[in-house]
Amino acid sequence: MPDTAVSPASTATETRELTYGEAVNAALRRCLDEIPETLLYGEDIATPGGVFGVTRGLRRDFGDRVFDTPISESAILGSAVGAAMLGRRPIVEIMWVDFSLVAFDQVVNQLANVRYVSRGELTAPVTIRTQQGSAPGACAQHSQSLEALFLHVPGLRVCMPWTAQDAYDLLVAAVHSDDPVLVIENRTLYPTGKGPVRLGGPVQTPGGLRVRRKGSDATVVTWGAMTARVLEAAATLAEQGISLEVLETVWLNPFPTDEVVASAARTGALAVVHEANTTGGFGAEVVARVAGAGVALRVPPLRLGLPDSRVPAAPSLVAGLLPGAGDISESVRDWLHSA
């Protein structure tokens, strides 16, 4: 799978200095602009511009294709399924991934079945934007990383942008995709990452990964906000003479199995780091795919994640659970030394 599987360019490109949140906004603006079938809705996203300010200005500029909804996730997701069946291309927001669980039926039993059960006579090109993860002080019901739940749902594409450029590119790819796509953002990233973002480029096809660092001693697969911690750990270890290859798998479905397997085969060691709970996390799938491919590893694969816990609110407690950059570099060093 190529890094950027592109389809023909649609609009003129330009580069602007944007944060992650602004890049999301720019992607939405572009999609609303170039796809008349798009609708954008969710709680507080229109007139107020979103609780994180990410959807600001879109109601003003696109009128009633952008609207606020009642606090009714089943109605939001269900209506997106129905509107998509009838030719619209809805982009809906679930404010926190945790809230998707009040309406998980509409994702698993409804959205994901539309195309398959109708043999493609109906399709459901819905984009669900949400955000997840731990942030200081957030309670147990606002802190989970739940990508693994969605990755066990065939029919649903899933991606998790970390850079502002990917926040833009992946969302544009999602909205243009004829499949339902879940885009998992991260609220701690919205105000960050200010830097040049290329806008208006060719629409990518779901898939691909980002080689964030080349290395030879071990392959570390990661995604989402954890990427920053892994890169920091990799920098630390580089100073100690340990060379990590860091793969950010921005698309988790489709997953770039071949690239990950090839890298692990080259380095002979595989670690997966994610913010989600370890047991049943998608890290298990990554390990299982590499193991299933028969890659010879000189050290057993390592998984780092939340150590199977609920998420406490106090930052001091979270620090006792969630691996930080220091924990990661230490764990990886010890692990490689054990080889």
Add this chain to the structure above:
Amino acid sequence: MPDTAVSPASTATETRELTYGEAVNAALRRCLDEIPETLLYGEDIATPGGVFGVTRGLRRDFGDRVFDTPISESAILGSAVGAAMLGRRPIVEIMWVDFSLVAFDQVVNQLANVRYVSRGELTAPVTIRTQQGSAPGACAQHSQSLEALFLHVPGLRVCMPWTAQDAYDLLVAAVHSDDPVLVIENRTLYPTGKGPVRLGGPVQTPGGLRVRRKGSDATVVTWGAMTARVLEAAATLAEQGISLEVLETVWLNPFPTDEVVASAARTGALAVVHEANTTGGFGAEVVARVAGAGVALRVPPLRLGLPDSRVPAAPSLVAGLLPGAGDISESVRDWLHSA
């Protein structure tokens, strides 16, 4: 973890000829009898005795501790959480695991958090009984195997009985447990498995596995209704000189990692077979644990499950997806020959 970690016996034992469904009934009867705090409720479970007849007679014998509910899964599960917080020990039924998704919040965000967030000042000893899996003609919304979703929820115990004896023992263990437990039954098994079931024995502690067959060439881990297919495949392969060790992991949380690792180390080969979709299925976790333990395998681990698909209704189509005993024996033979 021992096969049967027992606590002192509570009632006299007796052995009766029961089907799987009757064994469930017997377990419920025992729990209602010996634990005055138990409540039993769900859709159609009281006066009608359940859509599968499993709860027959319990309303008559236990009065208003057993009652029917509206078709309101959030109310069923949510009220179970509240009743448990206040000292009851509710046993609730979700008729099909697929329906739990309309109320998944109450499991993940509510039930699983009670003990942790309150530091044990509150507990939620709720037993959720449900059933899942494929049965001929059932539609996509009534056929899924969703254990992996629940196994990514720390705080929630999960088991999946396959024999009538386990249908009894595991349920009794679940209701007696001070943790919330999800018991996943299988509707195709209710009328089957008639045989002697020991009733009234000591209450087991969640955990343990069943060694269904001893063998030396490969370890096959499986659970639920798939166990029958795996055992059939193992019998076929035995005739061909291939000796499989079949481990039925009736408890998936807690998972008997040590026993599985030890067996895989002994046989040098690991396969996991489940009815759930392969990607993100719990088979990935089993493979990752064994790989993570550094077990040297002479052949890459094998995973067999639904090949990442929605479930079609037509039996001929399901046959093209779900591995049967013949597919399993063939796959396992080819896999071991590839070593």
Add this chain to the structure above:
Amino acid sequence: MTATDAAAGSATATALADLRQVWRMRAFEERVRELRLAGDAVGSIHLGIGQEGVAVGASGLIGPDDAVFATYRGHSWAIACGVEPEALFAEILGRATGVNGGRGGSAHLTAPGHGFFGENSIVGAGAPIACGAALAGRHDGTDRVALTVFGDGAMNQGAVHEAMNFAAAFSLPVVFLCENNSWSELTPIDEMVGQPELFRRAAGYGMPGERIDGNDPEQVRDRLGDAFEVAREGGGPTLVEAMTQRLVGHYIGDADQYRRPGERERDAENEPVALLTRRLRDAGTSDDDIAGAERAAREEMESASAAALAAPLADPTTAKEHLYA
């Protein structure tokens, strides 16, 4: 012939057409039951026998841009939308020629080409989806009305509540049609609510609600027609509670032993075949015409099901297709 006579004659003609359509649905279902009992069809199948009056009354109201969302008990609704019985039988029989090529089965029939956006086997889940179909109509230049049909028991499901409020808040052209057959599977609805007049919930959402006789296609046509008109003209959603009865078990195989005293007798008197037959007899329609409605329907369903049975089973090698674009 006086104007009154003409009106009466036309009413009679309508009643006879209605009876024919009721019989088509019932003959379809009875044939399905035979196929299930014979083992040609497998799995859980939910028949609409007794409830046909609602679908028959609605059928003329459904325009080409409209979208219908039914439940697992939706065979009659597919027929009401004009789907060919042969393709429905084929689907229920797991044939390659079924409306979903065997992927849907009895409980997930879909035929979007006929405005039938499908059955749904999750209680209540179709209601929010219908809101989306109505929403699409706001933006695609049609005057689409979305009709979502569900049972009395579904009224207690969160998704239905959210859908009703969503539609009411945004004045969406959705008609919420509750087929109240007084049973939610094996449990009576009146024991599962504090207010058994379910249509009364509509007021809380700020939308009109009413209870009608679902056994009388004429009344359904009239009152449901008003709801369609209001919706089409931008007046927003309506909740219609159509009182009906299922004359059979919840699913084929349900021993159906939970009925209350007097219920079966009342149901037998009220159900649409009895009602329409009485009406036609009173209007002087011949026994032959009345019997002809049944006969024609049985013949049609006999040959449609025979054709479906002759079709090949769905091909297992295609089972993985159509998951993604």
Add this chain to the structure above:
Amino acid sequence: MTATDAAAGSATATALADLRQVWRMRAFEERVRELRLAGDAVGSIHLGIGQEGVAVGASGLIGPDDAVFATYRGHSWAIACGVEPEALFAEILGRATGVNGGRGGSAHLTAPGHGFFGENSIVGAGAPIACGAALAGRHDGTDRVALTVFGDGAMNQGAVHEAMNFAAAFSLPVVFLCENNSWSELTPIDEMVGQPELFRRAAGYGMPGERIDGNDPEQVRDRLGDAFEVAREGGGPTLVEAMTQRLVGHYIGDADQYRRPGERERDAENEPVALLTRRLRDAGTSDDDIAGAERAAREEMESASAAALAAPLADPTTAKEHLYA
């Protein structure tokens, strides 16, 4: 002194006690805001400033066996249940001495020993849980009433609907208390419903519903008290819609620029401190007594928060405990 005088005197004493309690809640919240802005507390914090009238009116009604379920905007409800402010501050500050030892935080406070079964940060999720607490009371020999408090926006959540029907169908002793502050986060409730008089939904469930002035603790005590009594005596649930206002943003940091013309002025006039102060002035209460209510509250919260700040942070080595029995 005449009987009328005595009654007036006692009413005045009650109003002064209410003002004191309102001030305790408000001073608590204002102190929390300072701590958040200073960075001692972190994360999203939802203050109940302006809405105290409801919790103050309810506080005397909550008996020892009763169970209260609040939302993330529940600090005042914890205080209404009698939880010590110091332990609440400590929780919000992530201290080991917090009611949840730091695991809950501002949005998930729990103090079952005080009948406070906790906040909930999933909109609407507390309502079904409260039904379970009420159900438990049927079997444990208490006359428990379960009080579930939620916002106007929560009325559109499926779980609340299911809970109301569940409670009504089974006549459970649940009081559903909707604090209507006219905003669901940043969106006005009247644009998100077809019928803005939310209490009208009660009739559809077959339970009583009414709208009251949530700013007046006396009225809350009286009308919510009726609902408690009905529930306690087996009469089933009630929906009470208490009209109130939040004087601050949805969370600390919310720029709060979405208010409608005239709203702030109206709110300032109606809010409980203004209302009770007017009432007390009219009854001749001295400025000193009135000011004393505020002063005492501020002193209490100053020292409680100081004590909380002095406590140790939650110990990271305990973070894995209490997941399982």
